[in-house]
Amino acid sequence: MSKHLLVGLLSILLLAGCKKESLPSTASESTETIGxxxxxxxxxxxxxxxxxxxxADNNDNLSSGITLRMKKDSIIWVSVQPGLGIEAARMKLTQDSVYMINRLHKEYAATDYRFLRSKLNVDVNFDVVQSILLGNYQAQGxxxxxxxxxxxxxxxxxxxxLFDYFIGLDNSKLQQLNVQDNSNGNSITVKYNTFNKVGAVPFAHDMAAQVLQKGQVTDFTLKHTRISITDASLEFPFSVPKDYKRLTFN
Structure with a gap:
């Protein structure tokens, strides 16, 4: 797993974009309809x-097991496990910080969302990441x-x-999210499928995203095989071995 792949994986989680289609007239400052x-x-x-x-992009092609844990509005924790119980990478996102470990290359990164905004050229934060991973609609602006x-x-x-949410009338769930950064044309289409109940609410067990960034296309899928919600506290371990090198990005 290369440095490029770590940044690419983060870009999937953090970037937001839009499918190229004919859209209705754009929302404006006078169209406040939240609620x-x-x-x-x-x-x-x-x-x-x-x-x-x-x-998959022009540089890497990865298929891997993954463990995802969340504390609502607080922590997103991801462990990437290609097989045989071996962890290749770990990420931890909080409201103000982003941490990554690349165990294969003994490297790590500790940064914040300002760094990611400068690298991805899009305004991202914890709430956007959380809503994309969950397939949740955000009332904003x-x-x-x-x-x-x-x-x-x-x-x-x-x-x-520019965010476009498409929510199904049959189950009141987000089916597709399109967001485009009008300042640079970067975009992503996220589609949600295979809805099964988690608790009392349908939840998309399949998520597929296609990112267009600086003219390059990246495809990403996430398939949940087992998912649960609980009030019992979960652990989000993140410790860096002393011999790991801190990553710097050019």
């Missing part, structure tokens, strides 16, 4: 999941709400980002 959306967001205290990720093809279509503007 009219019907959605079944997943609510929880702690979440624990095991699954499989795939990652100014919105325009439409209904078409059995979907609620909610369009938002957040500074330079």
């Amino acid at each position: 009219r959306v019907t959605v079944n967001n997943l609510d929880f205290t702690y979440l624990n999941s095991k699954g499989q990720i795939t990652f 100014t919105e325009k709400i439409m209904v078409a093809e059995n979907m609620q279509h909610i369009q938002q503007i957040r500074q330079s980002l």
